Amino acid sequence: MASATAVQDVKALQEERTQLFKDVFDGKIPKRVPVSPSLTIEFAIQYAGKDLAEVQWDYQLLEEVYEKVCQDFVSDTNPAAMNLRNPIFYKLLGARNFVMSSGGFMQHPEIHGLEAEEYDDFIASPYDCIMEKILPRIYTELNESPGKRSIAFGKAFKAYYDELFAALGVIGKLTDKYGYSPLGGIELLTEAPFDFVADQLRGFKGITGDLRRCPDKVEAACEAALPLMLKQGTPNHPPSKYGAAFIPLHMAPYIRPKDFEKFYWPTFKKLVDGLADKGQPSMLFVEHDWMRYIDYLYELPENTRMWFEYGDPKLVKEKLGKKHIITGFYPIGLLKTGTKQQCIDKAKELIDILAPGGKYYFGFDKGVITADSVNVDNLKAVLEYVAENANY
Amino acid sequence: MSELAMDLNMLTEAVGELDEDKVLEMLKEFVESNPTEEEAEKVVNACQQGMAIVGDLFDKGEYFVGDLIFAGELLTSAIDTLKPVIGSGTTEKVGSIVLATVEGDLHDIGKNIFKSMAEAAGFEVYDLGIDQPAAAFVEKIKEVKPQIVGMSGVLTLAIDSMKNIIDELKKEGLKDDVKIIIGGNPVTQEACEHVGADAFTTNAAEGIKICQGWMM
Amino acid sequence: MDTKYYKTWEAYIAEHPEIDEKLIPVMAPKIQSYEEMMFGFVMMLLM
Numbered sequence: 174m175a176s177a178t179a180v181q182d183v184k185a186l187q188e189e190r191t192q193l194f195k196d197v198f199d200g201k202i203p204k205r206v207p208v209s210p211s212l213t214i215e216f217a218i219q220y221a222g223k224d225l226a227e228v229q230w231d232y233q234l235l236e237e238v239y240e241k242v243c244q245d246f247v248s249d250t251n252p253a254a255m256n257l258r259n260p261i262f263y264k265l266l267g268a269r270n271f272v273m274s275s276g277g278f279m280q281h282p283e284i285h286g287l288e289a290e291e292y293d294d295f296i297a298s299p300y301d302c303i304m305e306k307i308l309p310r311i312y313t314e315l316n317e318s319p320g321k322r323s324i325a326f327g328k329a330f331k332a333y334y335d336e337l338f339a340a341l342g343v344i345g346k347l348t349d350k351y352g353y354s355p356l357g358g359i360e361l362l363t364e365a366p367f368d369f370v371a372d373q374l375r376g377f378k379g380i381t382g383d384l385r386r387c388p389d390k391v392e393a394a395c396e397a398a399l400p401l402m403l404k405q406g407t408p409n410h411p412p413s414k415y416g417a418a419f420i421p422l423h424m425a426p427y428i429r430p431k432d433f434e435k436f437y438w439p440t441f442k443k444l445v446d447g448l449a450d451k452g453q454p455s456m457l458f459v460e461h462d463w464m465r466y467i468d469y470l471y472e473l474p475e476n477t478r479m480w481f482e483y484g485d486p487k488l489v490k491e492k493l494g495k496k497h498i499i500t501g502f503y504p505i506g507l508l509k510t511g512t513k514q515q516c517i518d519k520a521k522e523l524i525d526i527l528a529p530g531g532k533y534y535f536g537f538d539k540g541v542i543t544a545d546s547v548n549v550d551n552l553k554a555v556l557e558y559v560a561e562n563a564n565y
Numbered sequence: 566m567s568e569l570a571m572d573l574n575m576l577t578e579a580v581g582e583l584d585e586d587k588v589l590e591m592l593k594e595f596v597e598s599n600p601t602e603e604e605a606e607k608v609v610n611a612c613q614q615g616m617a618i619v620g621d622l623f624d625k626g627e628y629f630v631g632d633l634i635f636a637g638e639l640l641t642s643a644i645d646t647l648k649p650v651i652g653s654g655t656t657e658k659v660g661s662i663v664l665a666t667v668e669g670d671l672h673d674i675g676k677n678i679f680k681s682m683a684e685a686a687g688f689e690v691y692d693l694g695i696d697q698p699a700a701a702f703v704e705k706i707k708e709v710k711p712q713i714v715g716m717s718g719v720l721t722l723a724i725d726s727m728k729n730i731i732d733e734l735k736k737e738g739l740k741d742d743v744k745i746i747i748g749g750n751p752v753t754q755e756a757c758e759h760v761g762a763d764a765f766t767t768n769a770a771e772g773i774k775i776c777q778g779w780m781m
Numbered sequence: 782m783d784t785k786y787y788k789t790w791e792a793y794i795a796e797h798p799e800i801d802e803k804l805i806p807v808m809a810p811k812i813q814s815y816e817e818m819m820f821g822f823v824m825m826l827l828m
Contacts, residue, residue, distance in 0.1 A: 266826070274696050276669035276722070282695070283674055286827070300784035300823075308826060330822050364828055373827050377674050381631040382638060385585060400782060405824045409817050427630040506721070510755060546721040 186352035190249040194356040194534070197498060198415055198454070198476060202531040206524055206563035208556055209250040209357050209500065211540040215278060217242045217253060219544035225277030229260050232336060236343045243351045247556040251353040253344050254540070257362070259336045262329040267313030270373055278542075285376035286311040289383060292390035295374070299397045307374060357534065359419035359456055363406035366398040366440035367391075368423045380424070384432050395440040402440075403447045406455070417456035417478060418448055426461040438469055449474035456480065459501070467492050482538045486526045499527055500536035508547035508555065516551040517558045524563050535559045571595050573611040580615020581622070583632060585639055588612075592646040605650040612643050613686055620770025633769055634674065637681035644685060658689045660780040663705045663743075664715040665693035667726040672719035675749050679715060679769040686773050688713075699733035706739050713776055716762070718749045728760040735761075744779045748772055787820055 189204075196203035218228045221238040228234045239253035246252050258279035263271045269284050286307035287295055295302040309316040314325035348355055364372070370391065371380040383391050406418035425437050445455045456478040463470065464484045470477075471493055481489060481501040489499060502523055507516055520535070527533040541547055571591055579587040595608060619636045622628040628636075644651075662683055666676050673695050683690050691709055693701050706714065714734075716727050727747050734740040745762040748769070757765035766772040790813050794800065800808065 272671065274669055274671050275698070278669060278720070278722070280671035280720075282671050283677075298784055300782055300786055303823065303827065304784075304786045308823070312826070330819065333822055333825070334818065362825070362828055369827065377631075378634050378638065378677075381635045384631070385583070385635065401824065404782070404820065405828075409814070424631075429629055429632065432631075506751075506753075542720065543722045545725060 183350070183352040187349070187354065190352065190354040191356055193249055194354050195415060197531060197534055198356070198478075200476065200532060202565050205565060206528050206559060207249040207354070207357060207534040208247065208559050209534055209536050210246065210248055210252055210552075210556060211254065211537055212242055212246065212248075212252045213254050213540045213542050214238075214256040216541045216544055220245075220549065226260075226273060229256065229273075229277065229279070232339045232343070235340060236347075239343060239347055243347050243353075246553060247560045249354050249534075249560070250357040251344055251348045251351070251355075253347055255340060255344065256336075259333070259340075261336055262333040265329040265332055266315060266325060268311065269313065270311050283376055283378065284311060285374065285379045287374040287379075289375070289379065289387065289390075292383075292387065292394055296390070296393045296397045299394075299401055311373065356415045358417075360416050361406055361408060361418045363402050363418050363420055363444070365420060365422055365425075365437065365444060366395040366402050367425075367437040368421075369398045369402060370394045371424045377424075377427075381428070384428065384436065388436070391436055395436060399440045399443055399447075402444050406444065406448050407451055407453055412451055412453035414452065414454060414476075417454050419456050419458070420444070421458040422460050422463075425466065426463060430465065433466065438466075442469075442472065445473050445477060449477075454478065458482070459484075464488060471496060473497065476532075480536060486523055490527050490529075494527070494530060494532060498532045498534070500534045501538050502527070503535070503537045503555070505537045505539060505541055505547055508541075508551045511548075511551060513551055513554050516555050520555045520559055521562075524559065528563060528565070531565075535563065571608070573607060576608065576611045577615045577618065580612050580636075580639070580643070581618030583619065583635055583639060585635075585642075588615075588639060588643055589646060592643055596646060596650050600650055602651065605647060609644070609647060609651065609685075612640065616640060616682060616685060616770065616773075620768070620774070623768060623770055633678050637678045637769075640685040641681050657687075659687040660713060660776070661689040661691065661709060661711040662713040662715050662776065663691045663693065663702065663709065663711045664717070665697035665702065666695040666717045667723050667730060668696055668698040669726050670718040670720050670723045671695045672717075672749075675719065675769065676715075676717035679717065679748060679772055682769050682773050683715075683776065686777065688776065699730040702730050703733060703737050703739065706734070706743065707737075711743060713779060714743045714745045715772070715776075716745065716747045718747075718751065721751045723749060724751055724756045724760060727756075727762065731761045744776075746772055746775060786823075788816060 193203040193205065193207040197207060215225060217238050218225050221241045223234060223238055228238055242252050258271050260273050260279055271279050271281055274280050291306060294306065315322050371377065375383060408416060425433050428437065448455055454476060457480065459479050459481045462483040467488065470479065475496050476498055478498045481499065486502045493499065503520065507519055524535065576588065576591055579591065616636060619628060623633060664676060664680055666673050680690050680692055691705055691711065693705060702714065716730065718726065731740065731745060746764045746766065747757060747760065747762045748766050750767065752765040752767060754765065764775045766775060790809050793812060
């Protein structure tokens with residue numbers, strides 16, 4: 174039966190792709206450079222010609238949208254991206270931190286859930302403070318009577334997990350159907366303690382003032398947040414060396430080096446070390462340019478995965494390439510403005526720098542968030558080029 | 566009062582160093598000394614010079630985005646402190662700016678830094694907020710007739726939005742009456758030409774300098 | 782974690798001496814998994 178052969182072929186393809194990532198994560202040289210583009214859910218929806226807001230509200234439409242991306246773009250991991258910012262539970266909670274813009278994008282306005290005078294409460298018991306002070310400030314439906322609050326919580330909790338499991342189901346089905354590697358993605362999301370304190374507790378503006386006005390509290394708050402971040406990055410099943418806690422790094426490039434050393438790095442290092450001690454690898458999105466902290470990154474546990482946005486790929490390969498696993502750097506801006514040949518040449522250039530010796534997989538410098546922010550033909554050409562030519 | 570009750574250079578330096586306690590303490594003492602409006606203007610000027618130092622240090626890589634945010638905040642509290650002694654009608658605005666984060670983008674940190682620096686530099690700023698479509702720009706421009714229009718955005722999609730807005734301004738015949746500056750993470754020389762803006766910047770302090778240049 | 786909003790199984794069982802011992806092996810993973818899901822959800826709300 175033809176379909177049985179096809180199923181066999183897909184299985185073989187999946188095993189081959191999975192092996193590429195196993196080799197990379199084991200520090201062995203794979204057969205070729207694996208490809209893991211970050212095509213976001215917004216990209217997938219726009220590419221399929223669907224309404225951005227509508228599909229985010231209705232996961233029944235997701236499969237069709239994801240399937241089109243799977244059919245048209247070459248990738249070793251499933252290009253169908255998880256929707257971290259599902260609008261449903263945010264809406265049910267009356268969220269102020271994530272709201273849908275007029276264009277249908279879920280975005281993050283600058284807000285803060287913790288006042289500067291409340292640091293001591295957070296430091297004394299971060300989780301109590303989150304439940305009692307921070308969440309009600311960020312989520313208007315939680316700033317209600319206990320009865321209303323528990324109803325809102327119940328609805329949002331159910332919506333969150335219903336949507337999550339439904340999406341995982343669709344993604345898992347496509348992973349098997351198209352023979353993608355289940356490895357090479359992310360399984361959990363956690364944050365550097367400083368970023369956790371900065372992003373939604375104190376806000377970008379709040380934290381930059383705090384660093385000057387009450388530095389000791391900031392330091393203590395990061396220490397207090399650390400156990401929560403460790404717990405959040407640890408899976409409920411025994412960790413695998415092929416899994417990963419995703420840690421998108423945020424604030425470091427925007428603060429002074431002396432603040433980085435004192436406030437950002439110590440608890441971040443403890444987080445990655447602590448996860449590694451449990452057998453859980455970390456996958457960092459190294460946002461913006463970290464070249465001035467490259468020697469710090471070296472100090473992280475061996476085989477930490479680092480997805481770079483900007484910086485010098487040569488320097489990164491030279492300093493980190495033997496110890497850590499690298500991806501990213503490919504400037505998606507070029508996919509919009511460059512010719513097909515220029516785009517392919519850029520991929521070749523990066524592969525020539527980053528691939529030797531292994532510990533590298535191909536990826537872009539950031540997620541592709543809209544279909545019109547790239548020339549789709551260039552995107553296809555680059556992915557095809559890498560998958561067909563980047564052999565060891 | 567015949568002599569200014571403060572050392573202006575020291576104030577400029579303290580602003581440049583972002584020494585909040587020192588700056589606010591100096592300004593409080595100054596306000597208590599019952600100064601004339603003319604003296605107050607010299608003090609505002611010293612603060613503005615301090616901001617120029619901040620901009621330079623940012624250019625040199627000694628200050629970071631976090632410092633710019635803090636600088637914006639410091640300036641706002643400095644001007645607030647000085648309000649009682651700055652004459653209400655006397656301070657001539659150097660120009661006016663209609664400012665917003667463009668449609669599809671809700672990020673406002675960069676816009677707000679630019680806003681506080683522009684206000685501190687003596688501009689009248691009309692801040693439309695975030696996620697603003699062409700129609701909102703058109704309406705405000707017709708109403709207040711600014712010399713400058715500022716558009717901000719962090720997402721790559723903001724570029725397309727900026728282009729739409731500028732195209733709309735052209736259609737409405739408003740483009741030639743204003744200078745347009747775009748700012749934010751995704752803006753580049755290429756993007757600036759593509760959207761048809763007059764200038765671009767990823768550095769708010771530099772953006773202010775560009776605007777000041779236009780007003781000369 | 783020192784909080785009134787999250788309980789380990791050990792803390793839970795200490796508060797519930799009435800629970801039949803033979804049910805513990807089936808109850809523990811259930812109760813714990815909902816505890817963990819709630820923790821994961823709460824943290825997600827701030828990330």
